[in-house]
Amino acid sequence: xxxxxxxxxxxxxxxxxxxxxxxxxxxxxxxxxxxxxxxxxxxxxxxxxxxxxxxxxxxxxxxxxxxxxxxxxxxxxxxxxxxxxxxxxxxxxxxxxxxxxxxxxxxxxxxxxxxxxxxxxxxxxxxxxxxxxxxxxxxxxxxxxxxxxxxxx
Amino acid sequence: xxxxxxxxxxxxxxxxxxxxxxxxxxxxxxxxxxxxxxxxxxxxxxxxxxxxxxxxxxxxxxxxxxxxxxxxxxxxxxxxxxxxxxxxxxxxxxxxxxxxxxxxxxxxxxxxxxxxxxxxxxxxxxxxxxxxxxxxxxxxxxxxxxxxxxxxxxxxxxxxxxxxxxxxxxxxxxxxxxxxxxxxxxxxxxxxxxxxxxxxxxxxxxxxxxxxxxxxxxxxxxxxxxxxxxxxxxxxxxxxxxxxxxxxxxxxxxxxxxxxxxxxxxxxxxxxxxxxxxxxxxxxxxxxxxx
Ligand SMILES: Cc1cc2nc3c(=O)[nH]c(=O)nc-3n(C[C@H](O)[C@H](O)[C@H](O)COP(=O)(O)OP(=O)(O)OC[C@H]3O[C@@H](n4cnc5c(N)ncnc54)[C@H](O)[C@@H]3O)c2cc1C
Ligand code: FES
Numbered sequence: 001x002x003x004x005x006x007x008x009x010x011x012x013x014x015x016x017x018x019x020x021x022x023x024x025x026x027x028x029x030x031x032x033x034x035x036x037x038x039x040x041x042x043x044x045x046x047x048x049x050x051x052x053x054x055x056x057x058x059x060x061x062x063x064x065x066x067x068x069x070x071x072x073x074x075x076x077x078x079x080x081x082x083x084x085x086x087x088x089x090x091x092x093x094x095x096x097x098x099x100x101x102x103x104x105x106x107x108x109x110x111x112x113x114x115x116x117x118x119x120x121x122x123x124x125x126x127x128x129x130x131x132x133x134x135x136x137x138x139x140x141x142x143x144x145x146x147x148x149x150x151x152x153x
Numbered sequence: 154x155x156x157x158x159x160x161x162x163x164x165x166x167x168x169x170x171x172x173x174x175x176x177x178x179x180x181x182x183x184x185x186x187x188x189x190x191x192x193x194x195x196x197x198x199x200x201x202x203x204x205x206x207x208x209x210x211x212x213x214x215x216x217x218x219x220x221x222x223x224x225x226x227x228x229x230x231x232x233x234x235x236x237x238x239x240x241x242x243x244x245x246x247x248x249x250x251x252x253x254x255x256x257x258x259x260x261x262x263x264x265x266x267x268x269x270x271x272x273x274x275x276x277x278x279x280x281x282x283x284x285x286x287x288x289x290x291x292x293x294x295x296x297x298x299x300x301x302x303x304x305x306x307x308x309x310x311x312x313x314x315x316x317x318x319x320x321x322x323x324x325x326x327x328x329x330x331x332x333x334x335x336x337x338x339x340x341x342x343x344x345x346x347x348x349x350x351x352x353x354x355x356x357x358x359x360x361x362x363x364x365x366x367x368x369x370x371x372x373x374x375x376x377x378x379x380x381x382x383x384x385x386x387x388x389x390x391x392x393x394x395x396x397x398x399x400x401x402x403x404x405x406x407x408x409x410x411x412x413x414x415x416x417x418x419x420x421x422x423x424x425x426x427x428x429x430x431x432x433x434x435x436x437x438x439x440x441x442x443x444x
Contacts, residue, residue, distance in 0.1 A: 059350075069347055071345025072345070074351070100350065144355050147343070
């Protein structure tokens, strides 16, 4: 088993993935590092990748007019980052800034989409995992927006 | 006549018993502003010059003359009886008046009251403390207790969520706890801003990241009801048995000792049956959330 396969097998995000599907993933993946302060992507850029953070952390920033960047979420060890590569218009809606030096696996979105189209079972397995993550993120964001620590009205 | 009650003796005892509704006078020995809307007072009994004994999770009824009386948890170290510590968030009439007090001013206290956190239950287990906003204050005594009895439990984890970096309570203490090798501290804010390099996300998202053996964990939760509900659900999802979860409840109070019914929630009085309850007892009484 090569290094990348071993790494992916150990990530909770891919738990239960069949070996042949892991092999498809590995074909689209590479290891990368990024230093604190750098950006993985910027709002409006083409979304061609997704990331699995193995170490370090990355923040997602939005820009509200007249305000500085607002951090809405951080992604850290063992968590996936980015699903805009899955849906048209394939553009990022956030800036992703590395907060702590990061090691990650980077997946080529176009390569993955092509494999999903060819092998719908593989595609379904991947979409199931992203749907779960999206639901969790939307739920967490809703609680953040509720401002539960504000004064009771 | 041999069995007739000795009315004279009984009324003498009653006359000597302290009136549970009469506050004792305390002087502010130290006043600290923690954040833009929270502050901490260290109080000394005017008569004894000392604090009072209490158990983690208990509260005092704090009386400001001419303003009103409110329940505030004791947030100091249960081992330290030299002062009584209260950390308060200024939200309304009494708490805002309290914020304008200074060292040397006096106020009234009744207490300590209420059912404490069952800290002895943590022996031989992992302990997870989940605090939201000002909810860290009632849980700080649990942390002091656990640190003083550190060898009695396995992992000790603090998960703390608050609104934004400027709302982080006990910042310096959190830093010193974070530096310890025998305590895992995770802090998350709902809204990050430039210069903040820590976690951003609802406190419940920390539960999946923290290292603890869910099946052998006791968890103590305090914060807004929605937060406690969401976090309890996440902890149970991770495998913590629901009877090992404890929550602290808040309701407006008047007497604080089970007389007036002001704090009634369903079948319980928060002041005397709580404020700390096993989660299964509160599950259906905590405010619901809908998405
Ligand atoms: C057992 C127990 C322990 C408590 N421990 C603490 C503690 O350690 N520290 C602490 O700061 N508070 C604590 N509280 C809450 C505290 O009692 C209330 O914040 C206080 O009663 C508010 O009184 P007030 O006169 O300042 O506000 P009021 O004038 O009664 O209320 C003014 C406004 O503030 C809002 N408000 C009232 N209470 C709260 C609240 N808790 N949170 C947000 N908004 C509120 C009201 O809805 C209203 O809009 C505890 C409550 C209980 C029941
Ligand atoms: S406050 Fe009076 S019964 Fe609880």
